[in-house]
Amino acid sequence: VKIFAPNIEQRDVVNHLKGSPAEEKRNVLVESARLARGNIQDLAELKASEFDAVIFPGGFGVAKNLCSWAVDGKNCTVNEHVNSTLQAFHSAKKPIGLCCISPVLAAKVFPGCEVTVGQDKNVDGRFPDAETASAIAELGCKHVCKNVNESHVDKANKIVTTCAFMCKAPLHEIFDGIGTMVQEVLKLA
Numbered sequence: 016v017k018i019f020a021p022n023i024e025q026r027d028v029v030n031h032l033k034g035s036p037a038e039e040k041r042n043v044l045v046e047s048a049r050l051a052r053g054n055i056q057d058l059a060e061l062k063a064s065e066f067d068a069v070i071f072p073g074g075f076g077v078a079k080n081l082c083s084w085a086v087d088g089k090n091c092t093v094n095e096h097v098n099s100t101l102q103a104f105h106s107a108k109k110p111i112g113l114c115c116i117s118p119v120l121a122a123k124v125f126p127g128c129e130v131t132v133g134q135d136k137n138v139d140g141r142f143p144d145a146e147t148a149s150a151i152a153e154l155g156c157k158h159v160c161k162n163v164n165e166s167h168v169d170k171a172n173k174i175v176t177t178c179a180f181m182c183k184a185p186l187h188e189i190f191d192g193i194g195t196m197v198q199e200v201l202k203l204a
Contacts, residue, residue, distance in 0.1 A: 017066075019058040020047035021096050026079040026086075043080050058096040063103035067204040070197065071097075073115020073179050084119050089150040093123050101125075108173060110203035112196050115179035116144075119151065121172075126155040129169035133178030134160050141183045164191040168199050175199040 022044040028037040048055045063069070071077065078085040082093045093101075101124045104111050113121055118130035134141075135148035135158055148158040159167045163182040168175050177196040179189050 017061075018047070018051045018055045019061045019100075020044045020055060021058045021081070021094055023080065023094065025076075026083075043076070058100060061096075061100055063100070063107050063109060066104075066109070068110040068112065068200050069100060069104045070112035070200060071114075071117040071120060073113070073117045073181075075116065077115070077117045077120070081117070082120060082123065084116065084123075089123075089154050091119070091123060093120060098124055105172065110173040110175060110200045112175045112200040114177045114193055114196055115181055116147070118174075118176040119147065121174050121176070122151040122154045122156040125172055125174070127157075128172045128174055129157040129159055129167060130174065130176040131159045131161040131165075131167040131178055132176070133163065133181045142178075142181065143183065144181050147181070162192075163188045164195070166192060166196040166199055168203075173203050175203070 020043050025041045025043055028039050028041050030037045044057060075085065081097045083091040097120060101111060101120060105125060118132050121128050121130050130151060132147045135145055137143055137145045151158045161167050161178065163178055163184040166175055166177040175196050177192040179193055
């Protein structure tokens with residue numbers, strides 16, 4: 016297992032304690048290195064031939080830094096290294112795992128694929144971003160409704176997705192859904 020991130024400036028920096036933007040600038044690779052405890056490489060160096068699969072975690076940083084979904088929605092652009100990584104694994108018929116908001120990357124890069132970001136309606140207030148499902152459909156992809164503890168497998172494209180924090184749920188349910196996504200990716204590898 017190796018961890019990669021793009022060597023780019025973050026779109027913006029958020030002070031999560033205050034819930035407001037901060038004035039400082041940060042680099043995505045440097046911030047990711049903090050989380051990975053330094054054991055990380057520039058995404059530009061990733062070679063799909065050296066790996067059996069790729070998994071993109073989610074989080075709002077995906078929608079702001081790996082693509083421009085946070086600002087542009089379905090009209091977003093995908094970072095060139097993220098796009099080429101996805102294309103390389105897809106072309107090699109190697110599995111791609113995506114969770115939380117990151118399934119929008121597949122929806123943008125692979126028209127016609129199947130993904131899930133949870134539900135397409137805000138069921139019991141648990142899916143406040145349910146409109147993402149209709150944006151995925153507008154991109155020509157199929158959104159498959161799944162609960163937070165489940166994942167969806169698009170066997171034709173070898174794409175496995177789960178909604179994770181797109182659902183307001185207890186952490187153990189989110190953990191279970193991510194676990195099923197990882198297990199399904201490994202089965203396809």
